[in-house]
Structures are given as C-alpha cells and as structure tokens.
Amino acid sequence: MSVTIKDVAKKAGVSPSTVSRVIAEHPRISVATSKRVKAVMDQLGYHPNLMAKSLVSRTTRTIAVILPKPAEELLLNFFFYELIRGVLAQLTRAGYDLLMAGGSNEQEELDTVVRLVRGGRIDGLLLLYSRSSDPIIHFLRKENVPFALIGRSLDYEDVPSVDNDNVQAAYDATNHLIAQGQKRIGFVSGPAKLAMTQDRMTGYTKALAEAKLPFKEGWVVEGEFLLESGYRAMASIMSQPEPPTALVVIDDVVAFGVLKGLAELGYRIPQDVAIVSFNNIALSELTMPPITSIDVGTYQLGYTASQMVLRMIQQVEITARQIIPHRLVVRESSLRTVTYN
Amino acid sequence: MSVTIKDVAKKAGVSPSTVSRVIAEHPRISVATSKRVKAVMDQLGYHPNLMAKSLVSRTTRTIAVILPKPAEELLLNFFFYELIRGVLAQLTRAGYDLLMAGGSNEQEELDTVVRLVRGGRIDGLLLLYSRSSDPIIHFLRKENVPFALIGRSLDYEDVPSVDNDNVQAAYDATNHLIAQGQKRIGFVSGPAKLAMTQDRMTGYTKALAEAKLPFKEGWVVEGEFLLESGYRAMASIMSQPEPPTALVVIDDVVAFGVLKGLAELGYRIPQDVAIVSFNNIALSELTMPPITSIDVGTYQLGYTASQMVLRMIQQVEITARQIIPHRLVVRESSLRTVTYN
DNA sequence: GTTAACAAGTAAATCGTTTGCACAGATTAT
DNA sequence: ATAATCTGTGCAAACGATTTACTTGTTAAC
Known part of the structure; x- marks a missing residue:
C-alpha cells in the first residue's frame, strides 16, 4: 500500500x-x-509511519489538552481560545501536535485521560483548570506523566503549574475601584470549586477589609463563566435594599452579561455602577462602554505551560510553579467621571 | 512497563x-x-496500546484540522472557534479525537498534511478554507483520503464540502440595506483568493445591479479577517468624495473594526452609516450599537462537515455538497430609525 | 461406529519501525 | 607485522496489538 x-x-x-x-x-x-x-x-x-515509530519509540510528539466537563460551555468563553493560541504557538514551534479530547462528565474526562495515557497516545498533557481533589491530577502523578496545570492545584503544592497571582490581581482590581471613591463594591464570581475563583475572592475581601469597607453576602453571586451567568446575577444583586455601586466581575464574558443586565435594569455604566473585570479578552475594548479589565497574559499562560510540559518531556529541570504577571487595563467602565466626545 | x-x-x-x-x-x-x-x-x-492498534488496523480514530497559514491570525477570529465547537461536538459524540496542526506558510501546511496522511496518523481531515488551486486538496484527492472542506473549492466541483450559499447571503444582506432606503452601499471585503469572499462579492454586486444602484470601486476595500482590517478600511472608504452611507462587511470581527474606525471619524451608526455583517458571532449583539449580521450557522457548519468526514471514513454514501441555511439577524446597526430607551 | 460439522481456542505471521549485536574491512598503534 | 580500534553495514529481535490458518475436543448425522 x-x-x-x-x-x-x-x-x-x-x-x-x-x-x-x-x-x-x-x-x-x-x-x-x-x-x-x-x-x-x-x-x-x-x-x-508514525504509528510504527511511536510504537517502538514510545513517543508521539503529541500533547493533549483535555476539555473540561462542559466543553460546550467552556468553548463559549474566549479566554480559552487565547490560551490555545499560546499553546499552539509553542507546540508548533517545537514540532508537536495538539490533541483535543474531552468527556461529557468528570468520569468520562478521567477515562479519556487514562485511555490516552495508558494507550500511549500522547507524551504529555495540559490541564486547564483544577478542581479540588482532582482525580485526574492524582492519576497523572501516580503514573508519572509529564503534565502542567494552568491554574493552581488545591490539593498539592508541587504540581507543575502556570498561574497568575490571582489574589493580588483581585486585590488590585478592587483597589482600583476603591481609588475611584467606590464604597459599595460587589463581586460577580465563578464556580466556587476553582482555585482561581477562590483566590480572586480572597483578594477582593482583603482589599475591602484593608479599606474598612463593608462586605455583604448579598453583593456576592456565584456563577459560571458564561454570559447568562452575569446577566442573571444582576437581577439578584441589584434587587438588594442597598445595591452596590461597583462590581468586580470574575471574567470578561460574564461582564458582558453584567453589562446587558444592568442596561436592561436602567443603570448607566459607570455612572451608576462601575465595573472591573478579568482576562482582558480582545473584545473588552469594543463594548459600550469599554471594560476595564485585568490582563492576565492569557496567551503567555498557554505558551508557558506548554513549554513547561515540553521541558518535562525532555527531562529538563523546571520551576514547579510559574507566575505570569497581570496588569490592570483601565477603560471607561470603571472611571468615576467620563467624558464622551 | x-x-x-x-x-x-x-x-x-x-x-x-x-x-x-x-x-x-x-x-x-x-x-x-x-x-x-x-x-x-x-x-x-x-x-x-493505541499505537500498536493503529499500526495493524491502519486506523487512528483521529481527525485533523489544519490551521491555515497565519494560524495566529486565524485564531483571532471568533468564527473559527464556533466552528471548532461544532466539530468537537460531532467528533466527541463519535468517539474521535481532534488533532490540530498547522504550518507557518503554505508549504509547511502542505508538508504537515503529507506527514500526517502518509504517516498514517489520522483517518481524515477538515479543511477550513479553500484557496484557488489548493495543493492540499489536490494531494488529498490523489491519495484518496477522507476529507471535507468548509467552504467551496474553486478548482473542483465534486469536493465534499459544507458551505453556505454565500451569494444569496450577501444578496440578502445588501437587499436589507436597500430596503432601508440606502442608496450608497459599500463593501468591506476579505482576501480575494477565498471562495467565500468572491461569492459574497457576487451577491453584493448582484443586489446593487438589480436595484440599479451605483457600484463604485472606491467603496470596496479588500482586507483580512481582522479587526484592524476593518478599522483601516474606514480611513480609505470614508475619504471618498461621496462616501457610502451603508456598508456590507465580510465578517463580524472586521465589523468591530469598522465600528471603531467610524466612531473615531465622528460618524454615528446607523444614522450616518448603516452596517450589515456576516457570521453573527456571540458578541455581535453586545457592541454599541448591536450589529445586524447574517447568521451562517457556524456551529452547524463544523458539525456537519465533521459528520461528512466520519461518514466517508465509514464508507457511507454522502452528498458531496451540503448547504447550511443562513438567516439575517436584524439589530440596530442597520436600521434607518432607531430609538434608544 | 465412523464421519461431518462445529465450537473454542492457540500458534504464528504481520503491521513498519528502531536498535543491540555481530562482523568484515580499513586504519592506527605498538 | 600484529593487535587494537574504527567504520559502515546487515541480521534479527523487539514494540503491542490483530488476524489467518490450524488444532483439539464435542456433538450431530447417517
């Protein structure tokens, strides 16, 4: 043949x-x-023949990215793509291919990982988020498979991972609002299981505490990384007797929902409610008003994490935990006084 | 081991x-x-062991998506992601994995395809766009590899492909503007090589001709599928002696750039310039004003194309050319009279 | 009671590479 | 001049599955 x-x-x-x-x-x-x-x-x-080659060399020049549980949902968030862009840049550079696989629930996800790893289909993998007591991480450590985590493991200190200082980032975001004179600051949050969410929550409360500003249960809403999540959060947060006049939002896409929700409720942004968000995806500057966002270096996150996996494969010594710097990008959504031309 | x-x-x-x-x-x-x-x-x-299995069965349960030349650029367009979402949904359902690979220029791209195909690494592939006289398509036909094209081949009639009726779509978009009373309608276009671009151009001119409206060279600008492309086009189009009062834009992301460009030049949308665009990505309804866009069923495009490849692999008879219906989603950017609440 | 049919399983070849070992001839060292 | 080392190459055994063709033990048929 x-x-x-x-x-x-x-x-x-x-x-x-x-x-x-x-x-x-x-x-x-x-x-x-x-x-x-x-x-x-x-x-x-x-x-x-790459299969024959792989069979004998026990090597595939392929890295997998496992798509978390609700892949459909995840893929609606642009943060993910920017990440993949970084991953692809690194892998292509190194002559590796990217395999995307997933499952429709946590068990299937684990099954996929086991299948790929035990089946020798991949040389390493990239995990996108980490849940607490993640069976996948457990398995990969046991099997001694090269992998890196984008984010932070809640279970182990020494998991190779690339992350932001999310506590500091949220602290900075909140302080930016405080610096604008805001006193009643709420938090539109993400899934509580995720380390990222927890860290940002910590930074938020820390900033409030230091500034001696009130923290109210009703000003904090937990949700998903989806537009609707932010949209729905507004109904609940803004129906409080004393609603916040500023919001820290876990993610830009969620912030888009927040924008939509607030607009429908008749609030002006930033005059009535100021907003700071995270991730600084490309479209944050295109909304009306443009959204102030913490740039977390998404592309870098993906690029660095892939590099880490590649290094592990080549048995190069690595730093177990790398922190990508963040940066506040100020736009109109958070400013006290705004002038439209 | x-x-x-x-x-x-x-x-x-x-x-x-x-x-x-x-x-x-x-x-x-x-x-x-x-x-x-x-x-x-x-x-x-x-x-x-999947490699051993693949070696003997000559099958990998893996489909590749080849990232076109400027992967970096392509990945900046959200259209692509929605497509991938559809692809992944279909492949996951069928128990197939997705391999993403690319090259940094046309030659490398072809090399990648050859490597993967000849190397027996994949069972089939998905091509995202088709250039005229595409060597990849040529190779795949010769080798008799299952593949499907998203879009239309300019060289062969019988390439398995999933596409929109882009002529009709552009015709509809343009007519929508005409129905709003627009007389001077320009076109912010994409790369002229692509079938999609050519088809939309055809639909645009056809609508103009039928309505006996003027077509002017200066009202048509060719560009990439990038935000900057739309942004830059405004400088050139709007500096015409008699600039258009309405624009058909090849893609939503480009339209975002158009919005930005027009705003900077002091034009109001839609009062001064009305806009209709294509692809209807999720964020089109979040810009200010929200953009009227032709929904091309992006997810469906990916889903159906993958299905087609899978069918070919299973030797099931397929229709060589499937058309996904489009649909005009009217929002404020194209309306003659607008009321803000 | 012999044979044919069948059920359940095994041995060995195969898929296309890589790689340790062997070996012949050339070159260098002593 | 002889031993030791180097060069360049071939043989054959992996790698971990699948699959064709063959064995063996049972049951059915006549």
Missing part, C-alpha cells in the same frame, strides 16, 4: 536498518550511502 | 489472541472465558 522503509531499502540496495539510520542521521552512516538513500526516499515519496 | 495483552493473557491463562478477541467481542469466545479475561483486564488496569 503505502511506501515503507523496506521499499526504500530494496530500491537503494541497502538494509532497512541502514535506511532507518539515514533518517535518524546516525553518525556511522557514510555520506555516500546517506545521499543515495535520501534520493530514493524522495523519489518514492517516502514518509515514515 | 505498561501492562500489555500478554500480561493479561498469562494471568488469565489464555493466549493473547483470545484476549484480543475478548476485547473485540468476537463471537467465537465463550461467555465464561470472556468474563474471566475481562476481570483480569480491569484488575490489571489494562488499556490497549
């Missing part, structure tokens, strides 16, 4: 091993032979 | 072939043996 190493060998009048050595640029092969074999190779359009 | 079929065989007191047959649910295996072997299998945590 397809042209194999044997065909090349026969045509070049050498043994298959020699052809293999030519491909691998083995030093013991003479220049003459190498040239001749190579000529035959492209004359025949030979390409090594 | 890893537990193999032989280990299972030994422990279960049968031959490797029997274990293999148990896995494949071969009818010639007795229930008793099957049970016993299966018990041993999960006692040992056995998982078949």
Whole structure:
C-alpha cells in the first residue's frame, strides 16, 4: 500500500536498518550511502509511519489538552481560545501536535485521560483548570506523566503549574475601584470549586477589609463563566435594599452579561455602577462602554505551560510553579467621571 | 512497563489472541472465558496500546484540522472557534479525537498534511478554507483520503464540502440595506483568493445591479479577517468624495473594526452609516450599537462537515455538497430609525 | 461406529519501525 | 607485522496489538 522503509531499502540496495539510520542521521552512516538513500526516499515519496515509530519509540510528539466537563460551555468563553493560541504557538514551534479530547462528565474526562495515557497516545498533557481533589491530577502523578496545570492545584503544592497571582490581581482590581471613591463594591464570581475563583475572592475581601469597607453576602453571586451567568446575577444583586455601586466581575464574558443586565435594569455604566473585570479578552475594548479589565497574559499562560510540559518531556529541570504577571487595563467602565466626545 | 495483552493473557491463562478477541467481542469466545479475561483486564488496569492498534488496523480514530497559514491570525477570529465547537461536538459524540496542526506558510501546511496522511496518523481531515488551486486538496484527492472542506473549492466541483450559499447571503444582506432606503452601499471585503469572499462579492454586486444602484470601486476595500482590517478600511472608504452611507462587511470581527474606525471619524451608526455583517458571532449583539449580521450557522457548519468526514471514513454514501441555511439577524446597526430607551 | 460439522481456542505471521549485536574491512598503534 | 580500534553495514529481535490458518475436543448425522 503505502511506501515503507523496506521499499526504500530494496530500491537503494541497502538494509532497512541502514535506511532507518539515514533518517535518524546516525553518525556511522557514510555520506555516500546517506545521499543515495535520501534520493530514493524522495523519489518514492517516502514518509515514515508514525504509528510504527511511536510504537517502538514510545513517543508521539503529541500533547493533549483535555476539555473540561462542559466543553460546550467552556468553548463559549474566549479566554480559552487565547490560551490555545499560546499553546499552539509553542507546540508548533517545537514540532508537536495538539490533541483535543474531552468527556461529557468528570468520569468520562478521567477515562479519556487514562485511555490516552495508558494507550500511549500522547507524551504529555495540559490541564486547564483544577478542581479540588482532582482525580485526574492524582492519576497523572501516580503514573508519572509529564503534565502542567494552568491554574493552581488545591490539593498539592508541587504540581507543575502556570498561574497568575490571582489574589493580588483581585486585590488590585478592587483597589482600583476603591481609588475611584467606590464604597459599595460587589463581586460577580465563578464556580466556587476553582482555585482561581477562590483566590480572586480572597483578594477582593482583603482589599475591602484593608479599606474598612463593608462586605455583604448579598453583593456576592456565584456563577459560571458564561454570559447568562452575569446577566442573571444582576437581577439578584441589584434587587438588594442597598445595591452596590461597583462590581468586580470574575471574567470578561460574564461582564458582558453584567453589562446587558444592568442596561436592561436602567443603570448607566459607570455612572451608576462601575465595573472591573478579568482576562482582558480582545473584545473588552469594543463594548459600550469599554471594560476595564485585568490582563492576565492569557496567551503567555498557554505558551508557558506548554513549554513547561515540553521541558518535562525532555527531562529538563523546571520551576514547579510559574507566575505570569497581570496588569490592570483601565477603560471607561470603571472611571468615576467620563467624558464622551 | 505498561501492562500489555500478554500480561493479561498469562494471568488469565489464555493466549493473547483470545484476549484480543475478548476485547473485540468476537463471537467465537465463550461467555465464561470472556468474563474471566475481562476481570483480569480491569484488575490489571489494562488499556490497549493505541499505537500498536493503529499500526495493524491502519486506523487512528483521529481527525485533523489544519490551521491555515497565519494560524495566529486565524485564531483571532471568533468564527473559527464556533466552528471548532461544532466539530468537537460531532467528533466527541463519535468517539474521535481532534488533532490540530498547522504550518507557518503554505508549504509547511502542505508538508504537515503529507506527514500526517502518509504517516498514517489520522483517518481524515477538515479543511477550513479553500484557496484557488489548493495543493492540499489536490494531494488529498490523489491519495484518496477522507476529507471535507468548509467552504467551496474553486478548482473542483465534486469536493465534499459544507458551505453556505454565500451569494444569496450577501444578496440578502445588501437587499436589507436597500430596503432601508440606502442608496450608497459599500463593501468591506476579505482576501480575494477565498471562495467565500468572491461569492459574497457576487451577491453584493448582484443586489446593487438589480436595484440599479451605483457600484463604485472606491467603496470596496479588500482586507483580512481582522479587526484592524476593518478599522483601516474606514480611513480609505470614508475619504471618498461621496462616501457610502451603508456598508456590507465580510465578517463580524472586521465589523468591530469598522465600528471603531467610524466612531473615531465622528460618524454615528446607523444614522450616518448603516452596517450589515456576516457570521453573527456571540458578541455581535453586545457592541454599541448591536450589529445586524447574517447568521451562517457556524456551529452547524463544523458539525456537519465533521459528520461528512466520519461518514466517508465509514464508507457511507454522502452528498458531496451540503448547504447550511443562513438567516439575517436584524439589530440596530442597520436600521434607518432607531430609538434608544 | 465412523464421519461431518462445529465450537473454542492457540500458534504464528504481520503491521513498519528502531536498535543491540555481530562482523568484515580499513586504519592506527605498538 | 600484529593487535587494537574504527567504520559502515546487515541480521534479527523487539514494540503491542490483530488476524489467518490450524488444532483439539464435542456433538450431530447417517
């Protein structure tokens, strides 16, 4: 069917091993032979069978990204894509391929990971978020598979991971609102299980405490990383007797929902309610008003995490935990006084 | 190292072939043996080596998506992600994995495809756009590899593909503006090589011609699927002696740039310039004003195209060319009279 | 009671590579 | 001149599955 190493060998009048050595640029092969074999190779359009190669080398030059449980939902958040962009840039550079796989629930997700790892289909993987007591992380450590986590593990200190200082980031975001004179600041949050959510919550409360500003249960709403989540949160938060006049929002897409919700309720932004959000996706500057957002270096996150996995595969020593710096990008949504031209 | 079929065989007191047959649910295996072997299998945590399996079966349960040349750029367009969402939904459903690979120029792209196909790494692939005289399509047809194109081939009639009726879509978009009383309608276009761009251009001119409205070279600008592209187009289009009062824009992200450009030049939308765009990505309704857009069923496009590839792999007869219906979603950006509440 | 049919399982070849070991001839060291 | 080392290559055994063709023990048929 397809042209194999044997065909090349026969045509070049050498043994298959020699052809293999030519491909691998083995030093013991003479220049003459190498040239001749190579000529035959492209004359025949030979390409090594990657499966056979992988089988014997136990290597696939493939990294997997596991799509968390509600892949459908995850994929609605643009943060993810910016991340993947970074991942792809790194992997392509290194000549690795990216495999995307998922499951429709936590069990299936684990099954997928086990299948890929035990089945020898991948050389390493990238985990996007970490839940508390994550069975996948547990499995990967046990099996000693190269992997890196984007985020922070709540269970183990020494999991290779790339993260932001989310406590500090939320602290900065909240303080930015405080600096604008805001006194009643709420928090539109994400899934409580995630380390990221917990850290940002910590930063938020810390800033409030330091400024001696009130923290109210009713000003905090937990949700998903979805537009509707932010939209719905407004109904509940703004129906409080004394609603907040400023909001820290866990994610830009959620903030889009917040914008929509507030607009429908008749609030003006930022005059009535000021907003600071996270991730600074490309479209945050296009909404009306543009959203102030903490840039977490999403692309860098993906790029660095992939690099980490690649290094682990090459047995290069790595720093277990890398922090990508964040940066507050101020736009109109958070400013006390705004001038429209 | 890893537990193999032989280990299972030994422990279960049968031959490797029997274990293999148990896995494949071969009818010639007795229930008793099957049970016993299966018990041993999960006692040992056995998982078949996918490479070995692929080697002999010449099958990988993997579909590749080739990222076009400027992957970095492509990934900035959200249209792509919605597409991938559809692809993943279909593939996950069918138990296939998705491999994303790319190259940094057309040659590398082709090389990647050749490597993956000849190397037996994938069972089929999905092409995102088609250029004229695309060497990749040429190669895939020659090699008889299952693949589907999202879009339309300019070279071959019978390439399996999923597409919109882009001529009609652009015709509808333009007519919508005409119905609003617009007389001077421009077109912010995409790369001229792409079938999609050409088709939309055709629909646009057709609508103008039928309505006996003027077509002016200066009102048409070619660009990329990038925000900046739309932004820059405004400088050139609006500096015409008689600038258009309405624009058909090739893509939502480009339209975002158009919005930004027009705002900076002091035009109000839709009062001074009305806009209709394509793809209807999630954020089109969040801009100010929300953008009227042709929903092309992006998710469906990805979902259907993947299905087509899977069918080809399973040797099921397919319709070579499927058309996904489009739908005009009217929002404020295109309306003659607007009321803000 | 012999043979044919069948059920359940095994042995061995195969898929396309890589790689340790062997070996012949050339080169260098002593 | 002989031993020791180097060079360049081939043989054959992996890697971990699947699958064809063969064995064996039972049951049914005549």
